[in-house]
Amino acid sequence: MEFLDFQHDPAAEKLVAEVYAAPPMAYIHSFGCQQNVSDGERIKGVLCDIGYGLCDRPEDADLILYNTCAVREHAEQRVFGNVGALKALKEKKPGLIIGLCGCMANQQHIVDKLRKSYPYVDLVFGVDGIDTLPQLLSQKLEGKKRILLAPAQRPVIVEHIPVRRESDFRAWLPIMYGCDNFCTYCIVPYVRGREKSRRPADILAEFKGLVAAGYKEITLLGQNVNSYGKGLEEGMDFSDLLHLLCTVPGDYRVRFMTSHPKDASRKLIDTIAAEPHLCKHLHLPVQSGSDRLLAAMNRHYNVEQYLALIDYARQRVPGITFSSDIIVGFPGETEEDFAATLALVKTVGYMQLFTFIYSKREGTKAALLPDPTPRKEKTDRMQRLLDTQDAIAIEKTAELVGKTVRVLVEGYGREEGTLSGRLDNNLTVEFLADESKIGSYAEIELTGARATVLLGQCKEA
Numbered sequence: 001m002e003f004l005d006f007q008h009d010p011a012a013e014k015l016v017a018e019v020y021a022a023p024p025m026a027y028i029h030s031f032g033c034q035q036n037v038s039d040g041e042r043i044k045g046v047l048c049d050i051g052y053g054l055c056d057r058p059e060d061a062d063l064i065l066y067n068t069c070a071v072r073e074h075a076e077q078r079v080f081g082n083v084g085a086l087k088a089l090k091e092k093k094p095g096l097i098i099g100l101c102g103c104m105a106n107q108q109h110i111v112d113k114l115r116k117s118y119p120y121v122d123l124v125f126g127v128d129g130i131d132t133l134p135q136l137l138s139q140k141l142e143g144k145k146r147i148l149l150a151p152a153q154r155p156v157i158v159e160h161i162p163v164r165r166e167s168d169f170r171a172w173l174p175i176m177y178g179c180d181n182f183c184t185y186c187i188v189p190y191v192r193g194r195e196k197s198r199r200p201a202d203i204l205a206e207f208k209g210l211v212a213a214g215y216k217e218i219t220l221l222g223q224n225v226n227s228y229g230k231g232l233e234e235g236m237d238f239s240d241l242l243h244l245l246c247t248v249p250g251d252y253r254v255r256f257m258t259s260h261p262k263d264a265s266r267k268l269i270d271t272i273a274a275e276p277h278l279c280k281h282l283h284l285p286v287q288s289g290s291d292r293l294l295a296a297m298n299r300h301y302n303v304e305q306y307l308a309l310i311d312y313a314r315q316r317v318p319g320i321t322f323s324s325d326i327i328v329g330f331p332g333e334t335e336e337d338f339a340a341t342l343a344l345v346k347t348v349g350y351m352q353l354f355t356f357i358y359s360k361r362e363g364t365k366a367a368l369l370p371d372p373t374p375r376k377e378k379t380d381r382m383q384r385l386l387d388t389q390d391a392i393a394i395e396k397t398a399e400l401v402g403k404t405v406r407v408l409v410e411g412y413g414r415e416e417g418t419l420s421g422r423l424d425n426n427l428t429v430e431f432l433a434d435e436s437k438i439g440s441y442a443e444i445e446l447t448g449a450r451a452t453v454l455l456g457q458c459k460e461a
């Protein structure tokens with residue numbers, strides 16, 4: 001693994017200024033997870049670094065980049081739908097550059113499809129290519145017809161890539177890239193490559209910069225943050241990193257995702273108990289409540305171990321809440337397996353669930369398994385899971401009424417004049433207050449709940 005520093009490209013900046021009479025506009029849209037959103041912020045930073053401006057509508061753009069997600073078929077279809085819709089725009093504006101990057105671009109069959117069926121797509125590069133964008137664009141502006149890079153993984157981490165963050169009070173901070181787990185259903189290890197951790201000093205420097213700039217919530221990102229540090233000279237694990245970051249003085253809170261249950265240690269839970277800056281909430285994707293399926297998914301834990309971890313966390317961190325991801329309809333899932341998932345969901349009592357119907361991903365191990373369960377059966381199971389979780393979440397939300405909580409005010413509520421804030425546990429509360437509060441913390445007395453949205457009164461309003 002090599003660590004490189006981002007290099008500003010003055011030649012690219014000059015070329016952009018020569019080609020366009022006024023600063024060209026870029027429209028960047030990121031699909032998928034927070035990691036991709038974070039990459040999108042760096043793509044914007046790199047473009048601004050060579051003289052691009054940013055716009056909110058594809059019609060206003062000289063460069064359109066879709067930063068894509070490959071995790072489920074639906075995600076890919078959405079991207080193809082969006083790209084297809086650009087054909088007319090390109091005909092009207094031949095100088096328009098259309099590019100596709102991110103996770104889909106790291107699959108050969110997707111690059112082949114774009115080459116063959118989407119001739120108006122000019123530029124394709126993968127997740128490791130963000131720092132090279134100025135050079136790719138230079139080639140394009142110098143007249144090269146199409147640049148469709150083959151999927152490749154670079155064993156490097158490029159630091160100090162410029163970043164244009166979408167919020168000025170909530171920030172994404174990647175601490176590692178890639179994934180080594182190869183859960184049998186998942187495409188991420190194939191498209192994002194092997195796990196690689198950033199150096200603690202680089203993370204700390206970025207973290208300090210965010211706190212100094214007034215960021216109130218910093219979310220550490222990695223596909224499996226609990227395996228942070230593998231292969232680094234520093235000999236640090238994720239808990240050590242959290243302790244290090246929390247030494248930075250300031251008024252902020254820290255979240256992280258995702259925690260793989262197989263690597264979520266007692267030490268991590270102790271760290272959450274010990275560090276006031278850490279949200280008392282854990283996103284701990286279980287995927288299934290059936291030991292048979294957990295083994296078939298290659299998850300390396302069973303229900304008993306998972307529940308023991310939840311129990312330990314509840315003992316050590318009073319009031320801690322949990323959220324999870326669940327896949328419904330993994331190949332060969334029986335009614336019995338699914339019943340075990342429902343039972344687990346009830347036992348844990350999650351605050352929030354992110355539920356997905358299994359989507360076959362070419363190249364993964366699960367894609368080779370027989371999958372006889374009809375779609376209708378899977379959607380029925382999904383509905384039963386959603387109904388079960390709704391009842392739990394409504395009950396859990398109602399239990400909070402009467403408490404006073406500290407929330408980060410994020411924006412406007414659904415009703416005129418209200419603002420919306422987020423609790424430690426990720427729930428939102430709506431209350432009346434002046435909009436100047438957006439981006440800061442407020443003490444809110446929880447007065448009621450509408451399903452899973454809390455209603456409250458601002459103490460200092």
Ligand code: SAH
Pocket residue numbers: 071072185186187188222223224258259260285287325326327356357358359360361
């Ligand atoms: N690294 C994280 C999340 C990765 S993707 C983790 O391990 O939890 C986010 C979620 O998408 C996963 O947790 C899983 O629930 C879901 N997912 C991944 N591949 C999927 C597939 N092929 N079909 C349906 N859901 C999938």
Ligand code: SF4
Pocket residue numbers: 179180181182183186187188189223224260
């Ligand atoms: Fe996918 Fe599993 Fe890696 Fe998460 S841990 S990204 S689900 S392979």
Ligand code: F3S
Pocket residue numbers: 031032033034035036068069070071103188191192
């Ligand atoms: Fe999607 Fe890539 Fe994230 S596949 S979920 S954008 S890592």
